[in-house]
Amino acid sequence: MNVVVTGLGTTSPLGGDVASTWEAALAGRSGVRTLENDWAEKYGVPVTFAGQLVVQPSEVLSRPETKRMDPSAQMAIVAAREAWADAGFGEDGVDPDRLGSIVSSGIGGVWTMLTAWDTVRDRGAARVLPLTVPMLMPNSPTAYVSLEFKARAGSHSPVSACASGAEAIGMGFEMIQSGRADVVICGGTEAAIHPLPLSAFAAMQALSKRNDDPQGASRPYDVSRDGFVMGEGAGVLILESEEHAKARGARVYAHVLGVGMTADAHHIAAPEPNGAGQTKAMELSLERAGLTTADVAHVNAHATSTPVGDMIEARGIRALLGSHADQVLLSATKSMTGHLLGGAGALESVFTVKALETRQAPPTINVTEPDPELQVDLVRDTPRALPAGQIAAINNSFGFGGHNVALVFGA
Structure with missing residues (x-):
């Protein structure tokens, strides 16, 4: 359905x-x-x-x-x-x-x-x-x-x-x-x-x-x-x-195409160092959506601004997308809102849906010197255009206790 x-x-x-x-x-x-x-x-x-x-x-x-x-x-x-x-x-x-x-x-x-x-x-x-x-x-x-x-x-x-x-x-x-x-x-x-x-x-x-x-x-x-x-x-x-x-003739913003949920079972607060659970959640979400990595145009990252967590997620995104990561626009909107904890994944889902609707990836602010390990195209300071046609976007959310959730939206 x-x-x-x-x-x-x-x-x-x-x-x-x-x-x-x-x-x-x-x-x-x-x-x-x-x-x-x-x-x-x-x-x-x-x-x-x-x-x-x-x-x-x-x-x-x-x-x-x-x-x-x-x-x-x-x-x-x-x-x-x-x-x-x-x-x-x-x-x-x-x-x-x-x-x-x-x-x-x-x-x-x-x-x-x-x-x-x-x-x-x-x-x-x-x-x-x-x-x-x-x-x-x-x-x-x-x-x-x-x-x-x-x-x-x-x-x-x-x-x-x-x-x-x-x-x-x-x-x-x-x-x-x-x-x-x-x-x-x-x-x-x-x-x-x-x-x-x-x-x-x-x-x-x-x-x-x-x-x-x-x-x-x-x-x-x-x-x-x-x-x-x-x-x-x-x-x-x-x-x-x-x-x-x-x-009922409703206006449709986007489709919810898939969800992936995993648990790290590693530490009560720290993410698993290799990001395996995070990557698996993204993989499951795409699999359930019936999509390949080539369908992904945008990722709204969990990206909380912590020294360790940010790059674990970024490496996981790169591992998932491979060379296609070069064509994917990455946004980290917590740079503007702060971290809403239990509300973060919901607000960032609103951002992800709006990005698909308007075909604009929102910016990440305050990044003056990107981490040299970052291997995904980060949208900085001003929005960037997303491609026309049918595209998909991933919204990542991770939590203390090792909870990993990836949502895939499409439009």
Whole structure:
């Protein structure tokens, strides 16, 4: 069964919707900035910048909605509403028994959990909000999306660290192919710009500490890269069986052609040094799509800007594509958005679909001296044109725990 993308939604460090986010991405603008808080002084947090949302959910949602949802769920609802409207469902909508919801988060309601603990410690257990558990649970975003759109075919939330959003889209693809649903609202969300996650990632030496140059801190594939930049936001795609989309005359952005999922089984945080699991995920995605490497024109890389991880992925892409890698345009959009953790694969799927639709590969910024080991054509500073005709693009997402997900889109 063919699966298509009929709706897109996001709220991100580049914009409050898809149009503004994509415009900023093509312009090569950074969404990273210095945080306006006293965390560094009060707690000694060593990183003072992140990719924060341009439009806060409180500017879009009602006060009762923000009070009963963790920020991660708020972001998911904002993106889901945009995607649903973009898909053009009329008053009849979709048969609820044929509609699914799969929205993931890598960390979940960290703001709710830690705020509740502060309440217990400072004011006593009796002052904890009754909705604390429904707000902090990692399936809260998909549950609220399911409630909003009456999605009864199934509501799921795979938690696989930074691969979570991409895995949700892969599961949505499989949910439709298996016949469980005609339409699935799927994607990822994350709201973890909080002193604890920042401190913990910094302790792992995972974060860039370029406090004096926030916008230049995320530098995928540059020889001076020193870690990722925390980001926040959500991305949501409406996936639909092609038959269902045609029956209602829906506009189709792209086809979802294949998904590959593997596990490194190597280390709780570090990727397998040879990138075998990553390459295998890409191979499986193309095999399932019925494509060869010659069909691939574009890759949106995971590329977090870490000294080790970037080149493991780049070598894997080269190993997969061989000499055809010279004709493939590589983009590393985390250079502009920061790393949305569980939301990253979803936002970058939005970018991948938009790249196919507009035939423009978005740029990678902040790369002044590319790593000499890089053997794929990196799009730097300004967008580059993708070829006409039928082409395919891969979106890679990898996560702590050794999770590897590769999605193939085609148009």
